[in-house]
Amino acid sequence: MIERTLWHPVALAHAVGAQPVAAVLLGEELVLWRDGEGAAHAWADQCPHRGARFSLGRVTDGQLECPYHGWRFQAGGQCTHIPAVPGFTPGARHCARTFDTREAHGMLWVRLAAPEGPALPIHDLPAFAAEAEPRLRKTTSGPYLVQASAPRIIENFLDMAHFGYVHEGWLGSRERPEIPPYEVTPTLHGVKATGCRAWQPRSSIHAESGAQVEYTYEVTAPYAAVLTKQPEPGSTAIDGLWESIAMFVCPVTEETSVAWTRMAMNDFDSPDARLIAFQDTIFGQDQPILESQRPKRLPLAPDAEAHSAADRLSAAYRRYLKQSGIGFGVTA
Incomplete structure (x- = not known):
């Protein structure tokens, strides 16, 4: 499964x-934890001993401790200590199942399997780059x-035609619902739409x-935009950097998700x-x-x-x- x-x-x-x-x-139950150096880890939330949830345990001396029998596991997933048989040296069968984990944009990202080819980056737009x-x-x-x-959720984030109805008085108006034509082009890792215009009564917290x-x-990425x-006019730009809002979505199951908005x-x-x-207000209007x-x-x-002509970005996203x-x- 691709x-x-x-990275999610x-x-x-x-x-x-x-x-x-x-x-x-993606239906996989995880435990997230930090070791003694502060590094983040994501493992299968299942002890290899008797299947108890690691997430019910605790971190002791920089190692993850199972809540059932107190087995301890170091950062790489290897079991280091079995209290019931303190003289025993755990082997490969006693390892926890681990996944790749990274930190970026104030979030923890996890990859459940390594790709065969080049990995898709987490994010590379200017407003979110390190130098910005x-x-x-x-x-x-x-x-x-x-x-x-x-x-x-991502398709809704890309959709401007709902502004005047779902976000009436905030991002749109029923009296001015028109979405002028805009351009959509494929990119190396997705699709891009430029020249997207909409009339908004209150496009930000400062708009009067x-x-x-x-x-x-x-x-x-498939679940990021x-x-x-x-x-x-009259606002302050920083060396050509435009303000950006990202929608990052974790696919929990096929039909449930967790979403965040990251603002620059x-x-x-x-x-x-x-x-x-x-x-919160905007997403609260979208959620129902x-x-x-x-x-x-x-x-x-x-x-x-x-579909209508206003849905060309949605159609490109589906393709x-x-x-x-x-x-x-x-x-x-």
């Missing part, structure tokens, strides 16, 4: 501290647990009047709570619609659902998923 070879977000990095945390990715870190403020909202498939706002949307907002903003004055509250959609899994057949061999959270 999805197992991709599973938790906010700061949420994994001194004690183990449970998570689920001190110039754009990074804030994350979520997690949002959603009874919807990951592709449905309506404006025609221009966005660029980019799908950077970024919108980049063109600076409005030219706003160092507003408190985190205010920035996050705005995103997402959970109402049928089928829950995104249909990829061209004639499965009706990209199909061409990439994605099968989790979709129907053929």
